Amino acid sequence: MGNLVRMSSAVQYPNMTHSCDLQCLGPMTFHPKTVGHKIHLSEGGRRAQRAEDTFKGGVVFTSRPVRTHEKIRVLVEKHVLHWQGAMRVGFTNVPPLPRSLPLPPFSMPNLTQTSGHWAAPVHESYCQEGSVLEFWVSDDGYIYYKNNGNKQKLPVDVDVRKPLWAMIDVYGQTCSIFLLGSEKKDLLFKRTSCPALEPLIRRPFSLKPDSTTHREKSDDCISCRTKEIPADNRCVVCMTREADITLPCAHRCLCLGCTSRVLVQFGTCPLCRVKIDTGVTFKGSMISKTGHS
Numbered sequence: 305m306g307n308l309v310r311m312s313s314a315v316q317y318p319n320m321t322h323s324c325d326l327q328c329l330g331p332m333t334f335h336p337k338t339v340g341h342k343i344h345l346s347e348g349g350r351r352a353q354r355a356e357d358t359f360k361g362g363v364v365f366t367s368r369p370v371r372t373h374e375k376i377r378v379l380v381e382k383h384v385l386h387w388q389g390a391m392r393v394g395f396t397n398v399p400p401l402p403r404s405l406p407l408p409p410f411s412m413p414n415l416t417q418t419s420g421h422w423a424a425p426v427h428e429s430y431c432q433e434g435s436v437l438e439f440w441v442s443d444d445g446y447i448y449y450k451n452n453g454n455k456q457k458l459p460v461d462v463d464v465r466k467p468l469w470a471m472i473d474v475y476g477q478t479c480s481i482f483l484l485g486s487e488k489k490d491l492l493f494k495r496t497s498c499p500a501l502e503p504l505i506r507r508p509f510s511l512k513p514d515s516t517t518h519r520e521k522s523d524d525c526i527s528c529r530t531k532e533i534p535a536d537n538r539c540v541v542c543m544t545r546e547a548d549i550t551l552p553c554a555h556r557c558l559c560l561g562c563t564s565r566v567l568v569q570f571g572t573c574p575l576c577r578v579k580i581d582t583g584v585t586f587k588g589s590m591i592s593k594t595g596h597s
Contacts, residue, residue, distance in 0.1 A: 326495075327493055327494070327495050327496065328495065328496065328497070328498045329371070329374065329486060329487075329488060329495050329496060329497045329498070330368060330497060330498060331367075331368070331497060331498055331540075331575070332366060332367075332368070332376070332483060332485045332486050332497035332498075333348060333349035333350055333366070333367045333483060334349045334350065334352050334364045334365065334366065334367060334483060335349075335364070335365045335366065335367040335400040335401070335469075336349050336367065336543060337400075337401065338364075338365055338400035338401060338403050338405070338407065339352070339363070339364050339365075339407070340354070340360075340361040340362045340363040340364065340406075340407050340409070340473075340474070341361045341405075341406040341407065342354050342355045342358055342360065342361030342362055343361065343362050343363075343364055343474060345364075345543070346542075346543075347482070347541065347542075348539070348540045348541040348542065348543055348574075349367065349483075349543055350482055350483045350484075351381070351480065351481070351482050351483075352364045352472070352474055352480070352481050352482075352483070353381075353382075353474075353479065353480040353481075354474045354478075354479045354480070355479075356384055356479050359387040359388075359389070359475060359476045360409040360410055360475065361406075361407075361409050362473055362474030362475055362478075362479075363407050363408070363410075363411050363415070363471065363472070363473050363474075364471075364472050364473075364474065365396070365400040365469045365470065365471050365472075366469050366470040366471075366483075367400070368469075369467040369468055369469055370395070370441075370468055370469065370470050370486065371488060372440075372441055372442060372443045372464055372468075373440055373441075373442060373443070373488055373489070374440055374486050374487070374488040375438045375439070375440045375450075375486055375487050375488065376393075376438065376439055376440065376470050376483070376486045377436060377437075377438050377483075377484040377485055377486060377487070378391075378436065378437045378438075378439075378472065378481050378482070378483060378484065379434075379435075379436050379481065379482040379483075379484055380431050380432065380433055380434065380435050380436075380437065380478060380480075380481055381433065381434075381480040381481060381482050382433055382479050382480035383431060383432065383433055383477040383478050383479060384477055384479055385477060387476045387477050388476055388477070389425060389428065389475055389476030389477065390425065390426050390427070390428045390430070390431035390475065390476050390477050390478045391425075391426050391431055391437075391472060391473060391474055391475055391476070391478040391481065392411045392412055392423045392424065392425050392426065392472070392473035392475055393423060393424065393426055393437075393439045393447070393449060393470070393471070393472055393473075394411060394416070394421065394422045394423025394424060394447060394460070394462075394470075394471045394472075394473075395421075395422055395423075395441050395447070395462050395468045395469065395470055395471055396415070396420055396421045396422070396468065396469050396471050397420045397463060397466040397467060397468050397469075398420045398421065398469075399467075399469065400469060410473065410475070411423045411471060411472075411473035411475070412424075412425070412473070415471070420463070420466075421471070422447065422460045422461070422462045423460070423471060423473065424447060424458035424459065424460055425475075426439075426449055427456070428476075428477060430449065430451040430454070430456075431477065431478050435451055435452070436451065436484065437449055437450070437451050438450045438451070439470075441462050441464060441468065443464065444464075445460075445461045445462040445463065445464050446458070446460070446461070446462070447460050447462060485497040485498075498575065498576070498577065533545070533546050539557065539558050539559035539562050540557045540558065540574050540575070541558060541559075541562040541565075541566060541574065542559060542561070542562050545559035545560075545561070545562075546559060547559060548560065549563045551573050551578075551580060552578070552580060553573050553575075553576050553578040553580075555573050555574075555575045555576060557573070557574055557575050558574065567580055
């Protein structure tokens with residue numbers, strides 16, 4: 305199995321240029337290295353949670369540029385009422401990676417006062433727990449957001465002539481969001497990001513009896529191990545362990561612990577969505593660790 309077709313660098317996180325087909329926009333996560341100092345990322349860079357003891361320090365960016373009319377979909381997982389205001393959304397043509405850290409505590413006014421940043425606040429009523437917010441930039445540079453059919457136009461003028469990254473400030477009452485993905489309606493069909501996963505619910509693994517024990521033991525040294533694993537070799541779900549499981553589609557993108565959870569809940573490859581038989585074993589001919597037969 306170690307001789308399976310290798311993933312090219314174009315389909316490994318975080319290069320984010322992979323697409324499954326013409327209807328795929330490519331993976332959509334938050335940038336793993338450029339986040340506010342009060343933000344913790346999890347679920348493969350799709351959940352952004354801000355510390356509840358503050359209302360600031362929650363700026364995050366998408367890991368790849370977005371297109372005009374590409375609607376970024378965000379689930380509000382948790383809000384707290386002892387702060388005022390809610391998340392801010394916007395765009396920037398300044399790439400996330402070269403930025404110096406720590407990031408400014410606010411998107412507004414810290415970032416919007418500098419060239420290449422545009423953002424506006426979302427009303428608190430659109431950011432209740434369990435609500436899904438969509439926001440996008442139009443061809444003429446206007447930012448829109450929508451929740452339950454109610455659409456708002458924000459008074460900004462984005463320069464769409466250069467590549468744009470979406471920017472979210474997990475601010476005020478909003479303290480945890482989950483990036484559901486994105487979608488864009490073209491003339492003939494709708495395109496979506498890949499993968500477009502719902503938040504993973506933690507539950508016992510069923511595909512391998514000792515996989516839970518494996519995960520618990522490895523959690524003890526996550527911080528030290530993560531530093532040693534190159535970003536493009538990490539599991540695309542937990543982003544802390546090495547991606548050492550090769551799926552039948554030849555994508556090596558999951559660690560042992562996350563493989564059980566993803567296959568039980570979704571039954572597909574996180575990158576290409578090929579359906580995987582959850583009855584196979586990790587040492588069988590369908591799924592195995594690299595280097596095993």
